Amino acid sequence: MNLNLGLFGFGCIGQGLWDVLHRTNGLRSSIARICVKDRKKSRPLSQDYFTYDKDDILNDPEINVVVELIDDADAAFDIVSKAMRQGKAVVTANKKMVATRFRELLDLQTSTGMPLLYEASTGGSIPIIRNLEEYYDNDLLSGVEGIVNGTTNYIFTQLMENPERGYAHALAEAQAKGFAESNPSLDVDGWDATYKTLIIAAHSMGSVLDPRQIVRRGISHITPFDIAAARSLGCTVKLLSRVLLHGNGFSASVLPALIPNSDSLANINNEMNAIRLHGAFSDDQLLVGKGAGAHPTASAVLSDISALRYSYRYEYKKLQQADAPVFNIGNPVRVFVRGPKELLNELPFSDVHVDHRTSSGSYRIGDLSLLDLSRSFAFNSETCFIATMVE
Ligand SMILES: NC(=O)c1ccc[n+]([C@@H]2O[C@H](COP(=O)([O-])OP(=O)(O)OC[C@H]3O[C@@H](n4cnc5c(N)ncnc54)[C@H](OP(=O)(O)O)[C@@H]3O)[C@@H](O)[C@H]2O)c1
Incomplete structure (x- = not known):
């Protein structure tokens, strides 16, 4: 499966992701568009990549994965929920959004059938969530x-x-x-x-x-x-x-x-x-x-993007245990x-x-x-x- 990425945020982690994606061979994915906030900021890439309108990514049928790396939990929830309703898989590093909207995000995964992965939200580069889900x-x-x-x-x-x-x-x-x-x-x-x-x-x-x-x-x-x-x-x-x-x-x-x-x-x-x-x-x-920093955190984001290639999603088996x-x-x-x-x-x-x-x-x-x-x-x-x- 080719992954066509729409990226939200081009700060510390967004730029880190750009670097690690461009240094990783064999991952069939590329960043198609980047949505940021501040029109006055100078950017290290061609201006053609950037948009200030989230709908340019959310309504683009060619983009099948949204990577959410902004620093505002409420705006992030709005972006993530709309992306999932539009049939896009989502990867995020936003611990505040995931923790404070956990149940709503679970419901969205069920109602839309779309995966939401967030390994980078906890422990930066440490692969804890997928380990807890699968290995343990x-x-x-x-x-x-x-x-x-x-x-x-x-x-x-x-x-x-x-x-x-x-x-x-x-x-x-x-x-x-x-x-x-x-x-x-x-x-x-x-x-x-x-x-x-x-x-x-x-x-x-x-x-x-x-x-x-x-x-x-x-x-x-x-x-x-x-x-x-x-x-x-x-x-x-x-x-x-x-x-x-x-x-x-x-x-x-x-x-x-x-x-x-x-x-x-x-x-x-x-x-x-x-x-x-x-x-x-x-x-x-x-x-x-x-636990933090551009490349270590981006490595966890990259691992989630890579997992989407084989349709990985969290199954939350422990949440379904009766006991x-x-x-x-x-x-x-x-x-x-x-x-x-x-x-x-x-x-x-x-x-x-x-x-x-x-x-x-x-x-x-x-x-x-x-x-x-x-x-x-x-x-x-x-x-x-x-x-x-x-x-
Ligand atoms: N920094 C770390 O080491 C680390 C580690 C683990 C997890 N995280 C998580 O990763 C996420 C990103 O952190 P960061 O350190 O990369 O933040 P950052 O350097 O402050 O960058 C934030 C980016 O988000 C953009 N942005 C903010 N609001 C937006 C909106 N409404 N629409 C579109 N773009 C918006 C900003 O746009 P402008 O460029 O226009 O200002 C900026 O590019 C956060 O959830 C953070 O908790 C960070």
């Missing part, structure tokens, strides 16, 4: 966890190396290197990782969550005291996405985590991503790769909480393992459910740093 279909997955946001991983790597420079300095450095946006909230408040976690939960546990159900806390409350505490405990700090099975339920969270230095996730540094899968029989497997695990955040987890004594005292720990109180700072390490944690004053206070403990 028959293995009992007890959990998927990992580092899925390169910006926060870069910041934590810098902080572990030079804690005295502080969070603001590490964030400014990430921005200067182009890893963080000028408005970094999507990354540092954990939303980007939350969208990816929702997609992982759907493909691993067969359950579509609302992003607000995922227990989420960002990284901006960390202080040099917290880094020193992590070091004294033999740990490294990372932002950890977790989807974990507990009996017939599963939890989903995006929280800073104290990871023992001996754990392979502790050694995933800077903008790298890693996803660990716990299988009942396969034991642990770790996928490591670049899929239900979302449940009532199980105890071990957490580190640093903050004012009165907030530490009111946390409903079932067990306290460390109660560290000094004039320079206080923290407690204990067990409580994610539900109780998320309802606590500490969780909702700017004055506390909270991290799960990886054992």
